[in-house]
């Protein structure tokens with residue numbers, strides 16, 4: 639009896655599971671936070687180039703403002719990786735993420751002010767600090783297979 643029921647159960651399981659398998663993959667990169675991060679990523683690339691040229695400080699300050707707006711929007715969205723943390727640790731995980739995002743907002747605020755004040759030496763230091771923070775924050779809060 640079991641021999642007959644098993645293949646049927648298998649067929650049924652595949653029939654039910656296969657059509658939904660592509661769904662999580664389609665989610666990839668389309669979280670609200672992911673969308674803000676895409677803006678941050680693209681703008682930061684242009685900003686890093688602009689910061690090297692003092693003639694482009696006004697442009698670069700505007701880009702820092704765009705990153706700032708995206709960072710402020712990001713602080714209210716939990717990282718996708720939160721769901722994979724043990725239930726008892728999720729609140730701490732999100733609190734740690736928000737703290738890092740606030741640091742990010744503070745650094746961007748300083749960067750915008752430095753560019754507006756034509757202080758390129760300070761601006762370059764802040765760009766380095768932002769890159770360091772990107773690395774450490776992604777290590778801590780960005781799901782490892784999400785690249």
Ligand code: HEM
Nearest residue numbers: 667669671672675679682717718738739742772775779780
């Ligand atoms: C200059 C700094 C940063 C840059 C250029 C940057 C860029 C990016 C990019 C390009 C992605 C992938 C977007 C996607 O396709 O989903 C991403 C994802 C992510 N980033 Fe950043 N990031 C920066 C700083 C930060 C900081 C400071 C944090 C945390 C406080 C953070 C947390 C995350 C998380 C959690 C994800 C995964 C998205 C999710 O969980 O929904 N990033 N980032």
